[in-house]
Amino acid sequence: MHIKAHEIRKTFGERPILDGLNLEVSSGETVVIIGPSGSGKSTFLRCLNGLQSIDSGSIQVGDHKLEASNDKRFSPFSSEIRKVQGMIFQDFNLFPHMSVLGNVAEAPAKVLKQNQVDARNLGMELLKKVGLESHANHFPSQLSGGQKQRVAIARALAMKPKVLLCDEVTSSLDPELKHEVLDVLEKLKGEGMTLLMVTHEIGFAKKAADKVVFFAGGKVVEEGSPQEILESPENQRIRTFISKLMS
Amino acid sequence: MPLIWAADEEGGAPYVFRDSKLGRVGFELDIINALAEELKRPIEFKQYAFDSLIPGLLKGDFDFAMNGLEINEERQEKIRFSKPYYIYRQQLVTRADEKRFNTLLGCKNTLGAIVGTMDGTQAERLLNQAKIPIRTYSSSTEAYADLISAGRIDAVFLDLPMAISYALPNKRLQFAGKPTARGFYAIGFNPKNETLAKEIDAAIDALKMNGKLRSILVKWNLWDECQEELSPGFLFEEEGRPDSMTHSILEENQAWSINRYLPLLLQGTWVTIQLTLCSFALALVLGLPLSLARLYGTPWLKSLALLYVEFFRGIPVLLLLFFLYFGLPAIAESSGLNISLALSPFIAATLGLGLNYAAYEAETFRAAIQSVPQGQWEAAASLGMGKTLTFRRIIFPQAMRIALPTTTNDLVALFKDTSIASVVALVELNKQYQILAKSSLKFVEIGLITAVLYLALSVPLGRLARGLEKKLAPERR
Numbered sequence: 001m002h003i004k005a006h007e008i009r010k011t012f013g014e015r016p017i018l019d020g021l022n023l024e025v026s027s028g029e030t031v032v033i034i035g036p037s038g039s040g041k042s043t044f045l046r047c048l049n050g051l052q053s054i055d056s057g058s059i060q061v062g063d064h065k066l067e068a069s070n071d072k073r074f075s076p077f078s079s080e081i082r083k084v085q086g087m088i089f090q091d092f093n094l095f096p097h098m099s100v101l102g103n104v105a106e107a108p109a110k111v112l113k114q115n116q117v118d119a120r121n122l123g124m125e126l127l128k129k130v131g132l133e134s135h136a137n138h139f140p141s142q143l144s145g146g147q148k149q150r151v152a153i154a155r156a157l158a159m160k161p162k163v164l165l166c167d168e169v170t171s172s173l174d175p176e177l178k179h180e181v182l183d184v185l186e187k188l189k190g191e192g193m194t195l196l197m198v199t200h201e202i203g204f205a206k207k208a209a210d211k212v213v214f215f216a217g218g219k220v221v222e223e224g225s226p227q228e229i230l231e232s233p234e235n236q237r238i239r240t241f242i243s244k245l246m247s
Numbered sequence: 248m249p250l251i252w253a254a255d256e257e258g259g260a261p262y263v264f265r266d267s268k269l270g271r272v273g274f275e276l277d278i279i280n281a282l283a284e285e286l287k288r289p290i291e292f293k294q295y296a297f298d299s300l301i302p303g304l305l306k307g308d309f310d311f312a313m314n315g316l317e318i319n320e321e322r323q324e325k326i327r328f329s330k331p332y333y334i335y336r337q338q339l340v341t342r343a344d345e346k347r348f349n350t351l352l353g354c355k356n357t358l359g360a361i362v363g364t365m366d367g368t369q370a371e372r373l374l375n376q377a378k379i380p381i382r383t384y385s386s387s388t389e390a391y392a393d394l395i396s397a398g399r400i401d402a403v404f405l406d407l408p409m410a411i412s413y414a415l416p417n418k419r420l421q422f423a424g425k426p427t428a429r430g431f432y433a434i435g436f437n438p439k440n441e442t443l444a445k446e447i448d449a450a451i452d453a454l455k456m457n458g459k460l461r462s463i464l465v466k467w468n469l470w471d472e473c474q475e476e477l478s479p480g481f482l483f484e485e486e487g488r489p490d491s492m493t494h495s496i497l498e499e500n501q502a503w504s505i506n507r508y509l510p511l512l513l514q515g516t517w518v519t520i521q522l523t524l525c526s527f528a529l530a531l532v533l534g535l536p537l538s539l540a541r542l543y544g545t546p547w548l549k550s551l552a553l554l555y556v557e558f559f560r561g562i563p564v565l566l567l568l569f570f571l572y573f574g575l576p577a578i579a580e581s582s583g584l585n586i587s588l589a590l591s592p593f594i595a596a597t598l599g600l601g602l603n604y605a606a607y608e609a610e611t612f613r614a615a616i617q618s619v620p621q622g623q624w625e626a627a628a629s630l631g632m633g634k635t636l637t638f639r640r641i642i643f644p645q646a647m648r649i650a651l652p653t654t655t656n657d658l659v660a661l662f663k664d665t666s667i668a669s670v671v672a673l674v675e676l677n678k679q680y681q682i683l684a685k686s687s688l689k690f691v692e693i694g695l696i697t698a699v700l701y702l703a704l705s706v707p708l709g710r711l712a713r714g715l716e717k718k719l720a721p722e723r724r
Binding site: 049050051082083085086087089091093094095096097106107110111152155156158159 | 620622623625626627628629630631632633636640641644645648
């Protein structure tokens with residue numbers, strides 16, 4: 001699904017976080033967003049999903065449009081745009097009072113009004129996909145970080161999104177657990193999912209990304225293929241940033 | 248329809264009190280029975296705190312009050328008194344070994360001497376007028392007990408009947424000087440109830456004429472030359488003085504065994520349990536919408552909910568109970584409303600405690616809802632869940648688990664706070680204890696049993712809470 005973000009501005013108080021940002025993502029593309037902390041990467045994903053309002057500019061995801069809003073009582077529940085987008089968070093945000101299967105089946109049952117059996121069958125199918133069907137009746141507190149993040153992916157997939165927004169999904173994980181999450185994402189890429197990832201996993205970006213985007217000061221400073229951006233960056237800031245990541 | 252008569256059993260002997268063998272007894276009860284016979288109408292007893300008798304009468308909670316009410320001007324302005332049925336005098340009582348004084352004047356001149364008396368009595372008024380240092384009690388038993396054992400006071404100045412009941416048979420106490428300051432006991436009516444007052448006046452006259460009043464007073468050792476004044480010129484049949492009740496009162500102490508008072512305490516416990524459950528249910532049902540209004544309401548609703556919380560947390564429950572019980576009917580009356588706002592003791596206590604605790608529960612819920620991480624809202628939103636659905640399915644269940652320990656603590660606190668309901672004439676466990684302890688003088692023994700009853704409920708409740716807390720512990724990410 002095609003995504004187009006045009007001239008997006010967003011300020012928190014006096015501080016501009018997104019400062020006239022433009023980005024286009026083609027359907028089925030895997031885009032990795034990198035950049036120093038505070039450069040607006042996470043905010044961009046949250047705006048894209050309607051969790052946060054934008055002050056000006058416009059966002060288009062497929063046929064869904066999101067305009068700027070100055071409403072002070074902005075509610076993250078107002079947007080239709082997330083019907084085609086799923087989101088995975090750094091801290092998983094699983095529902096602690098529900099079983100693993102309950103987490104996955106909740107939205108299909110309550111939002112799409114599927115009956116309980118269908119929702120649970122779908123849930124089991126997706127848990128199988130992330131390799132956790134044996135943990136269906138566990139509670140989130142009984143899982144490792146990597147397992148939690150895979151449940152979160154299954155939960156997002158249950159709403160049949162065309163786009164997955166991944167906000168530093170491996171940052172809270174121990175190094176040896178990161179691959180189990182990244183493997184699942186790579187599998188999804190293979191199935192044609194459009195992926196937008198904020199991450200510091202340079203290795204993953206080199207292997208799986210179609211495009212790498214470097215953010216700084218709320219703007220896209222440079223974008224290109226993984227080779228162009230990661231291996232021989234022309235921009236001095238990118239070089240410094242990447243050498244710091246590698247060290 | 249039976250007539251309803253109100254008195255306070257806690258006031259003690261010989262008016263109306265609890266006897267271990269005979270149940271409710273007293274010279275006033277005997278007079279009531281004679282009146283019932285005369286009127287050919289049953290009369291039912293209603294337990295009522297002495298302090299509240301006059302407000303209760305004006306509120307229409309019962310037909311009349313008879314509980315050693317002394318006629319005085321202040322009361323006459325509010326209520327209609329019957330013809331007197333007893334002429335009282337005040338008696339000063341000291342310890343048997345008291346050498347320093349034997350009159351009120353002597354007492355006043357004795358440095359540091361304190362005189363015990365009862366709240367709201369004529370005796371208290373007299374002592375205050377004489378500027379004698381006093382300590383007041385809510386029952387005569389307590390005053391005499393303090394004089395004998397604790398020595399916190401040096402004398403007791405109270406109506407002669409109490410002195411006769413408690414002090415006369417006790418070898419460690421003595422009557423100091425002659426009784427003084429006579430006055431009348433009479434039955435109190437609501438001034439609107441003139442018809443009933445006239446009927447009872449006639450019945451009292453009849454009891455004076457036929458000698459029944461005299462035999463009752465004689466039986467209770469209360470007859471003296473003063474009483475002749477009540478009905479001069481009438482002949483009384485002479486009868487042998489029956490066994491005076493006075494001695495049995497002292498023997499009471501032994502007679503009140505556990506199988507006599509435990510059933511009464513259990514009755515009180517049951518009332519306490521019902522009151523706790525009903526008022527807590529009310530607190531929860533009100534608390535949740537209040538917390539929602541504070542969190543998600545329009546600005547108007549928010550400030551209304553805040554006002555509620557601040558108001559009900561800021562006023563004492565005692566005040567609230569008095570207002571609900573005595574104040575509401577007065578408002579209904581003065582505003583000419585055609586509805587009765589006279590709540591039953593149980594309803595008034597449930598409302599008072601429920602409204603008060605709702606303020607605390609609202610704050611508990613609010614804090615619990617706010618402490619559910621923001622990420623939970625966002626995760627639900629990102630799945631396309633609406634605000635209401637998110638609250639109902641995701642936030643609320645987690646908030647309740649967070650609130651559970653605090654809420655259970657509040658339940659235990661409420662359980663103990665129910666004791667305050669005795670001010671609106673509800674005989675729950677604590678009130679039952681007071682009545683029994685003052686009838687039997689077994690403050691310690693019955694007190695311990697009462698404490699055990701409270702603990703038997705509050706401790707398991709606390710355990711249950713901890714158990715639930717473990718079972719439902721939020722399965723953190």
